[in-house]
Amino acid sequence: MAGSVSEVIAEKLDAMPAGERRAAHALVADYPLIGLKTVAEFAQRAGVSSPTILRFVNRLGFQNYADFQSALQRELVQQVQSPLLRSKVVDSTASGNGVSPFVQAIIGNIAETFAHLSQAELQRLREPLADPKRRLHLLGGRFTDALARYMAAHLRIIRADVFHIAGQESNWRDQLVDMGKRDVLIVFDIRRYQESLVHYAQRAAARGVTIVLFTDQWLSPIARVAKHIVTCRTAVPSAWDSSASLFVVVEALIAKLTSEAGQDASKRIAELEALRSAP
Amino acid sequence: MAGSVSEVIAEKLDAMPAGERRAAHALVADYPLIGLKTVAEFAQRAGVSSPTILRFVNRLGFQNYADFQSALQRELVQQVQSPLLRSKVVDSTASGNGVSPFVQAIIGNIAETFAHLSQAELQRLREPLADPKRRLHLLGGRFTDALARYMAAHLRIIRADVFHIAGQESNWRDQLVDMGKRDVLIVFDIRRYQESLVHYAQRAAARGVTIVLFTDQWLSPIARVAKHIVTCRTAVPSAWDSSASLFVVVEALIAKLTSEAGQDASKRIAELEALRSAP
DNA sequence: CCGACCCTGTACTATTTGATACGTTTCTTG
DNA sequence: CAAGAAACGTATCAAATAGTACAGGGTCGG
Numbered sequence: 001m002a003g004s005v006s007e008v009i010a011e012k013l014d015a016m017p018a019g020e021r022r023a024a025h026a027l028v029a030d031y032p033l034i035g036l037k038t039v040a041e042f043a044q045r046a047g048v049s050s051p052t053i054l055r056f057v058n059r060l061g062f063q064n065y066a067d068f069q070s071a072l073q074r075e076l077v078q079q080v081q082s083p084l085l086r087s088k089v090v091d092s093t094a095s096g097n098g099v100s101p102f103v104q105a106i107i108g109n110i111a112e113t114f115a116h117l118s119q120a121e122l123q124r125l126r127e128p129l130a131d132p133k134r135r136l137h138l139l140g141g142r143f144t145d146a147l148a149r150y151m152a153a154h155l156r157i158i159r160a161d162v163f164h165i166a167g168q169e170s171n172w173r174d175q176l177v178d179m180g181k182r183d184v185l186i187v188f189d190i191r192r193y194q195e196s197l198v199h200y201a202q203r204a205a206a207r208g209v210t211i212v213l214f215t216d217q218w219l220s221p222i223a224r225v226a227k228h229i230v231t232c233r234t235a236v237p238s239a240w241d242s243s244a245s246l247f248v249v250v251e252a253l254i255a256k257l258t259s260e261a262g263q264d265a266s267k268r269i270a271e272l273e274a275l276r277s278a279p
Numbered sequence: 280m281a282g283s284v285s286e287v288i289a290e291k292l293d294a295m296p297a298g299e300r301r302a303a304h305a306l307v308a309d310y311p312l313i314g315l316k317t318v319a320e321f322a323q324r325a326g327v328s329s330p331t332i333l334r335f336v337n338r339l340g341f342q343n344y345a346d347f348q349s350a351l352q353r354e355l356v357q358q359v360q361s362p363l364l365r366s367k368v369v370d371s372t373a374s375g376n377g378v379s380p381f382v383q384a385i386i387g388n389i390a391e392t393f394a395h396l397s398q399a400e401l402q403r404l405r406e407p408l409a410d411p412k413r414r415l416h417l418l419g420g421r422f423t424d425a426l427a428r429y430m431a432a433h434l435r436i437i438r439a440d441v442f443h444i445a446g447q448e449s450n451w452r453d454q455l456v457d458m459g460k461r462d463v464l465i466v467f468d469i470r471r472y473q474e475s476l477v478h479y480a481q482r483a484a485a486r487g488v489t490i491v492l493f494t495d496q497w498l499s500p501i502a503r504v505a506k507h508i509v510t511c512r513t514a515v516p517s518a519w520d521s522s523a524s525l526f527v528v529v530e531a532l533i534a535k536l537t538s539e540a541g542q543d544a545s546k547r548i549a550e551l552e553a554l555r556s557a558p
Numbered sequence: 559c560c561g562a563c564c565c566t567g568t569a570c571t572a573t574t575t576g577a578t579a580c581g582t583t584t585c586t587t588g
Numbered sequence: 589c590a591a592g593a594a595a596c597g598t599a600t601c602a603a604a605t606a607g608t609a610c611a612g613g614g615t616c617g618g
Contacts, residue, residue, distance in 0.1 A: 017594080017595060017596085018595085018596095019595070019596060019597095020595095030356075032356075033352060033353075033356050036315070036352050038574085038575065038576085039575070039576060039577090040574095040575075040576090048596080048597090049596070049597045049598080050575095050576080050577090050597090051577080051578080051596075051597070051598095052595090052596065052597080054576075054577065054578090055595090055596090064576075064577080065575090065576060065577085066576085073312060073315050074312075076355055076356070077309075077311070077312050077355070100393070100531065102530075102531055102534055103389065103390075103393050103527065103531055106389070106527050106530065106531075107386050107389055107390065110382065110385070110386055110389075111382075111386065114382050116285075116307050116308070116310060121289070121292070124293070142432065143429065143432050143433065145428065145432075146425040146426070146428040146429035146432065147425065147429075149424065149425040149428065150422065150425035150426075150522075153421065153422050153424075153425065154422065154519075217308040217309050218308075219304070219305060219308060219326070221326075223301060223304065223326065224301070224326055227297075229301075229304045231304060231307070231308040236530075236534070238530075238534040238537070238538070239534070239537050239538070239548075240433075240533075240534075240537075242530050243429075243526075243530070244523065244526055244527050244530055247522075247523055247526045248382065248385055248521075248523050251385070251515075251517075251521050251522070251523055252381055252382060252385075254519075255381055255515070255517040255518065255519070258517070258518050258519075259517070259518070296564080296565055296566085297565085297566095298565075298566060298567090299565095317604085317605065317606085318605075318606060318607090319604090319605075319606095327566080327567085328566070328567045328568080329567090329605095329606080329607090330566075330567070330568090330607085330608085331565090331566065331567080333606075333607070333608095334565090334566090343606075343607080344605090344606060344607085345606085559618100560617105560618090561616105561617095561618085562615105562616090562617090562618100563614105563615085563616085563617100564613105564614090564615085564616095565612105565613085565614080565615095566611105566612090566613080566614095567610105567611095567612085567613100568609105568610090568611090568612095569608100569609090569610090569611105570607105570608085570609080570610100571606105571607085571608075571609095572605105572606090572607080572608095573604105573605085573606080573607090574603105574604090574605070574606080575602105575603085575604075575605080576601105576602090576603080576604085577600105577601085577602080577603090578599105578600085578601075578602095579598105579599090579600085579601095580597105580598090580599090580600105581596105581597095581598085581599100582595105582596085582597080582598095583594105583595085583596075583597090584593105584594085584595075584596085585592105585593090585594075585595085586591100586592085586593080586594090587590100587591090587592085587593100588589105588590095588591090588592100
């Protein structure tokens with residue numbers, strides 16, 4: 001299956017019987033909307049019978065009508081999603097020449113992530129993250145632990161009661177004992193999802209802990225117990241997934257929280273600076 | 280029914296029960312592909328039951344699932360058919376998000392960083408990083424420690440002798456004692472540059488250690504003793520600098536090293552996977 | 559601590575939908 | 589012009605799908 005559906009149609013149009021050719025024309029007329037409807041509708045719009053449509057689809061090389069529709073959907077989504085990032089981002093930065101496809105993919109991921117991340121959703125995160133009465137516990141996996149640390153380091157500057165869950169997995173439980181409804185567990189989990197993280201999140205949820213999850217678009221199983229979910233794009237042309245979009249979301253969140261924290265945070269930062277400069 | 284489906288979702292997300300919210304997240308995660316599939320598939324991807332999906336669709340204001348799918352198809356086709364309209368939509372959503380300036384600055388930083396980062400420079404990094412005879416020590420500062428950890432976690436997969444320098448600053452010296460000419464110190468340092476890092480790098484350099492520095496465009500003092508310097512853009516409209524470009528450089532470097540390592544790395548990865556699955 | 563309410567999944571039903579067999583028509587070709 | 593083949597539509601079937609009733613479970617308020 002090389003080219004797009006419309007290309008295959010153009011290629012095989014000559015070798016088609018009259019009825020199927022009418023079907024082809026009807027489909028191309030306002031491509032590809034009719035192809036996404038039912039066979040009966042397609043047939044009516046084309047002025048032929050249902051079996052003709054099915055034969056037409058078969059001739060194009062599809063096993064059944066469902067395969068045909070899936071192909072249409074895929075190329076449709078591809079067309080919509082890729083221009084969104086290509087036209088806006090790469091053009092504005094005007095550096096498509098020397099930048100590797102890997103980096104372009106990452107930039108695309110970031111753009112896509114924020115395109116799907118509504119402002120309202122970030123706003124809701126304020127409640128658990130900015131509330132000084134709550135305690136924040138951050139946890140990451142094999143690679144995402146670095147993200148948890150990074151976020152924790154910044155959160156500690158603008159508020160108190162920030163804890164990073166580190167060390168042996170068996171030691172995590174010690175921190176779980178003291179958690180309750182006023183605690184928040186911020187967990188990072190992307191493919192391949194770590195069982196230990198899932199278990200831990202489930203136990204925490206059972207204790208009434210509010211779970212905030214940062215994950216990829218395929219959603220970690222933790223999503224089932226999470227109250228807040230932030231989905232980020234991670235796919236890149238490489239052996240692994242990229243966490244760059246998660247990283248940027250964290251930075252954006254921190255920046256937002258800082259600017260909204262206002263005087264309280266400023267005062268806190270000043271104190272911290274004083275402590276650092278004169279120990 | 281004024282806006283697009285995604286807008287309606289964002290609007291009513293707050294008033295949704297947990298299950299339907301999961302459905303919303305799954306849909307937004309890679310919008311709108313899942314919504315075009317069957318109810319059962321949608322349900323499975325979202326981790327909920329079919330009726331929940333139907334209730335979710337009802338809550339969005341659609342009479343039945345078919346109406347919902349038609350709406351998705353229509354806005355999809357509209358975007359594809361009129362590029363003019365599409366750019367308008369992108370602009371409005373981007374500006375409406377509000378996060379745009381911050382995120383755009385980060386994306387700009389990444390693009391700028393790689394524009395100035397010659398491929399030859401990355402190539403030169405192969406010598407110290409890929410050489411199995413060398414030992415790699417990674418060190419980061421207050422915030423950049425997370426980057427050091429992230430890079431170390433990935434490097435450990437494709438090669439041996441990777442050490443992250445952690446813990447008390449006074450303990451760092453213990454690791455310094457064993458360093459020599461065949462050792463490599465990878466250090467992350469951005470504003471405001473940490474004295475402790477600078478001192479450590481200087482001492483290491485004095486022992487003949489090869490220094491690889493990841494820093495911002497204003498150059499950490501460590502640059503004076505570093506053999507390899509990677510400069511990244513960090514400025515963003517926020518209280519702090521952004522480390523996102525450093526993060527992406529690290530990921531790009533790791534990806535490059537992995538693909539070039541070839542069979543040796545593949546074998547190593549396979550062994551690691553075997554160890555992980557059967558401890 | 560208990561009851562009412564809302565949410566959620568299981569099991570089932572009714573319907574739509576894709577797919578097929580077969581007879582009729584149309585086109586082609588010797 | 590006639591014989592054969594190819595194409596097309598009608599009628600029908602089987603399977604997958606959307607939709608619904610109902611009961612268990614969790615949560616919030618009293």
